[in-house]
Amino acid sequence: MKRARHFPLSLERLARDRGSAPRAADGLLRPQGPVQAAARDQRLQATPAGLGLDSDLVRRRMVERLRAQGVRDEHVLAAMLQVPRHRFVDSALANQAYEDTSLPIGLQQTISKPSVVARMIELMSGGRPPQSLGRVLEIGTGCGYQAAVLSLVARQVVSVERLRPLHDKARELLAPMRRHNLRLVYGDGMLGHAPNAPYDGIIAAAGGAHLPQAWLDQLAPGGRLVAPIVSPAGGQILVLIEHRDGRYVRTEHEAVHFVPLKSGTT
Incomplete structure (x- = not known):
């Protein structure tokens, strides 16, 4: 009987090989982090801070x-x-x-x-x-x-x-x-x-x-x-x-x- 796999399996194994538990800071549990950061930077450039109608x-x-x-x-x-x-x-x-x-x-x-x-x-x-x-x-x-x-x-x-x-x-x-x-x-x-x-x-x-x-x-x-x-x-x-x-x-x-x-x- 096969054991159910838990994802992300490869990240868990990599963390065990390193001898430490996966952490958010390692970026291992956030494979979309760089993409999200880039999108955030793009939004900031498109709408500069301090230019809202209340400014x-x-x-x-x-x-x-x-x-x-x-x-x-x-x-x-x-x-x-x-x-x-x-x-x-x-x-x-x-x-x-x-x-x-x-x-x-x-x-x-x-x-x-x-x-x-x-x-x-x-x-x-x-x-x-x-x-x-x-x-x-x-x-x-x-x-x-x-x-x-x-x-x-x-x-x-x-x-x-x-x-x-x-x-x-x-x-x-x-x-x-x-x-x-x-x-x-x-x-x-x-x-x-x-x-x-x-x-x-x-x-x-x-x-x-x-x-x-x-x-x-x-x-x-x-x-x-x-x-x-x-x-x-x-x-x-x-x-x-x-x-x-x-x-x-x-x-x-x-x-x-x-x-x-x-x-x-x-």
């Missing part, structure tokens, strides 16, 4: 592009560096999060380009350091990305969203960041938010034919308001309103493209 390096490259495009406010750039934009977009679009492009967030709304976010916040800040920029009103929370950036450059941020599903989504996405100086409000952004007025800065993420009077009324003396406005040619341009000495001074800036400004809640 500071990825966001730093985005910030360097913003600086090359003309953004000069270092406080704004520092805030853009800290906020992980990929967490505010759909997972299927995460690999595009740090490209300079707007992306859909549902309900026919978008998250603005990083360059537009940085530019609008820079205009609204007017070079003021975070300690001197007090209360800011954001019209159109969207997914919450710009609100997160604003919370790093202002002492307090009030962000209003008229679409309930987006308001709820932003609350969920912002919760892990624990930004205690950020308040999200579900309401009609065209009305601003009078209970916390006046505001040192107002920034709008939707554009209409004119600026609502409520926004101007809620802008503090010395405050700055940035919003897209429909131009006579039919496109949109960024408009900066400065509240100086009891009057409003308007300057026009570059062309942009935002979703239409609407009233009411949904």
Whole structure:
């Protein structure tokens, strides 16, 4: 009667001939070790360490592009560096999060380009350091990305969203960041938010034919308001309103493209 063989038989015999038990360190029980090591090395070369979406390096490259495009406010750039934009977009679009492009967030709304976010916040800040920029009103929370950036450059941020599903989504996405100086409000952004007025800065993420009077009324003396406005040619341009000495001074800036400004809640 033949005895059942136990494999790997040749390795056991070789180990007995050596006078020692087989050990993993000898490589005898791991005949695929070199192949696995080679595959591991190949994977490491294909995906260098530190280049994931959570990496500071990825966001730093985005910030360097913003600086090359003309953004000069270092406080704004520092805030853009800290906020992980990929967490505010759909997972299927995460690999595009740090490209300079707007992306859909549902309900026919978008998250603005990083360059537009940085530019609008820079205009609204007017070079003021975070300690001197007090209360800011954001019209159109969207997914919450710009609100997160604003919370790093202002002492307090009030962000209003008229679409309930987006308001709820932003609350969920912002919760892990624990930004205690950020308040999200579900309401009609065209009305601003009078209970916390006046505001040192107002920034709008939707554009209409004119600026609502409520926004101007809620802008503090010395405050700055940035919003897209429909131009006579039919496109949109960024408009900066400065509240100086009891009057409003308007300057026009570059062309942009935002979703239409609407009233009411949904």
